[in-house]
Amino acid sequence: MNFLYAAYTATWIIHITYLGTLVRRYHRLSGEIEELKKK
Amino acid sequence: MSKSSAVPSGVTGATLAKDLRLEWRSKDALNSMLFFSLLVVVVFSFSFDPNAEESRQIAGGLVWVAFLFAAVVALNQTWARELRNHVLDAYRVSPAPANSLFLAKASGNFIFVAVLEILMTPLFIMFYKLRALGPAWQLIPVAALGTWALVVNGTFFAAMSLRTRSREIMLPLLLFPVSIPALLAMVNATTAILTGELSAKFWIVLLSTYDVVFTIACLLLFELVLNAE
Amino acid sequence: MKRVFPILALLTAVLLSCALYEALVAAPTEQTMGNVQRIFYYHVPSAWTAFLLFFINFVCSIQYLVRPNPVADKLTNWTVIAIGIAACIAAFVIRPLPEGIEPSSVATTGLAIAGFYFLIRKCFSQPRTDALAVVTAEVGVVFCTVVLVTGPLWARPVWGIWWTWDVRLTSTLVLWLIYVSYLMLRRFSTSGQTPVLAAALAVFGALDVPLVYFSIWIFRTQHPQPVIGGGGSIDPRMLHVLLINWLAFLCFAALVCWSRYRLEILQREVEETQALEALLEPRSSR
Numbered sequence: 105m106n107f108l109y110a111a112y113t114a115t116w117i118i119h120i121t122y123l124g125t126l127v128r129r130y131h132r133l134s135g136e137i138e139e140l141k142k143k
Numbered sequence: 144m145s146k147s148s149a150v151p152s153g154v155t156g157a158t159l160a161k162d163l164r165l166e167w168r169s170k171d172a173l174n175s176m177l178f179f180s181l182l183v184v185v186v187f188s189f190s191f192d193p194n195a196e197e198s199r200q201i202a203g204g205l206v207w208v209a210f211l212f213a214a215v216v217a218l219n220q221t222w223a224r225e226l227r228n229h230v231l232d233a234y235r236v237s238p239a240p241a242n243s244l245f246l247a248k249a250s251g252n253f254i255f256v257a258v259l260e261i262l263m264t265p266l267f268i269m270f271y272k273l274r275a276l277g278p279a280w281q282l283i284p285v286a287a288l289g290t291w292a293l294v295v296n297g298t299f300f301a302a303m304s305l306r307t308r309s310r311e312i313m314l315p316l317l318l319f320p321v322s323i324p325a326l327l328a329m330v331n332a333t334t335a336i337l338t339g340e341l342s343a344k345f346w347i348v349l350l351s352t353y354d355v356v357f358t359i360a361c362l363l364l365f366e367l368v369l370n371a372e
Numbered sequence: 373m374k375r376v377f378p379i380l381a382l383l384t385a386v387l388l389s390c391a392l393y394e395a396l397v398a399a400p401t402e403q404t405m406g407n408v409q410r411i412f413y414y415h416v417p418s419a420w421t422a423f424l425l426f427f428i429n430f431v432c433s434i435q436y437l438v439r440p441n442p443v444a445d446k447l448t449n450w451t452v453i454a455i456g457i458a459a460c461i462a463a464f465v466i467r468p469l470p471e472g473i474e475p476s477s478v479a480t481t482g483l484a485i486a487g488f489y490f491l492i493r494k495c496f497s498q499p500r501t502d503a504l505a506v507v508t509a510e511v512g513v514v515f516c517t518v519v520l521v522t523g524p525l526w527a528r529p530v531w532g533i534w535w536t537w538d539v540r541l542t543s544t545l546v547l548w549l550i551y552v553s554y555l556m557l558r559r560f561s562t563s564g565q566t567p568v569l570a571a572a573l574a575v576f577g578a579l580d581v582p583l584v585y586f587s588i589w590i591f592r593t594q595h596p597q598p599v600i601g602g603g604g605s606i607d608p609r610m611l612h613v614l615l616i617n618w619l620a621f622l623c624f625a626a627l628v629c630w631s632r633y634r635l636e637i638l639q640r641e642v643e644e645t646q647a648l649e650a651l652l653e654p655r656s657s658r
Binding site (some may be wrong): 111 | 645
Binding site for chain 2 (some may be wrong): 380437546549550552553556557560561562563564565569573575576577579580583584586587588591618657
């Protein structure tokens, strides 16, 4: 049973980690856009 | 695509002869590869010290892993030489078809790696007390097809990794995954021949298919890679 | 267009929750394996989604390589149409088909291949196919990772082993390795022609996968391995749960790809603007 929960949890951890990297990249990109707009 | 019809054999032959001559004069790559192969054989012999029957089961895998590493060392050297003195740019500008350059490089690499294998094999036989229980002559097509499989993709990926940071590590990273079916075939064919238990025919057919498919793919796509800047 | 995203997100969330409930509670418990078998409802849809994404990557790579050249482009178009027609014909002419394969699935696969090819061709310009290629490769690797993690977690309690070199597992691992190397090439390449190199690598990977599958299949018939996921029929209630989970994950993958795609396009625009700025900036201030 533990394996079942471990598998489901692992799946979502992987997906959420990836989404997290996307969010971080987006924030960094927004920063660059702000910088470009200032120029 | 328009350049691929010109006289391939003349240019290929000339480029190949040039590579071999250069190598014979400097013996850079050959010496380092030789010593590296010797080290690999010795280290493997320390790590695995089986008796005669066991060694027949595992020798296939060990030998090909050792050859794979030696091939990577050889392949890394191939294009590096071309980058110095901007020889690669000269090729791009010349009317010579990109395919002939590729064939020349791949054939040169094939000869180097084959020489390495010929030198390493007696050492392996000695250290592992190997004796083929199956038809030993089949080892020759296996070795030839297997080496070509590694070299043809290796030459292509070496050209690709020229334009990357961490060039030397990029080559094995790109080469190993794509070579897995060929490696599987080589190792299993060798084991089948050494142990004499199974037929190596399927594996030889698979290796031939792999060689044909990827040689064609490399020839078709090499021009793109050569011209990428 | 902008309103579609939140609606799709909401729909996906609902679908995923339903699918989770079905998988954990509503689906019947398997006889031999017990509750652990429920991993199946996450493992298999993830695998199918990953394969679909990698397939889209392959189509994008081919298009990126082929479209600039009108002759090659036409040739490829006709080849794809020929594949679709050949699949339909083969489905009903070849007898007997290998076990477990239905004529309808062969025909559908052929038509789907052609359909996807022309759909992508119509909707994406040549530079954008490259963006789509990156996106599907990344998201595909994520889903493939899920497959490779849930697989051993399922195998361990059921067969007592974490891993075995059978056809499906090894092919999936090789696929994962090829696409990780693809992503590394993208990241480490300093060339201006990275898309071309990456596309070439994707084509190599695609050629490799059937060879891997075939070689391991031969390997397996020579050295018998534990039979994994035996053929034969599946309980219709389980099939229903499986399909719901697949639909949920497809919607989720579509959302993630869409977000990543927007991010990629935005990033390219920013880079172009930065490059332009660097060119146009007065020489003294640098």
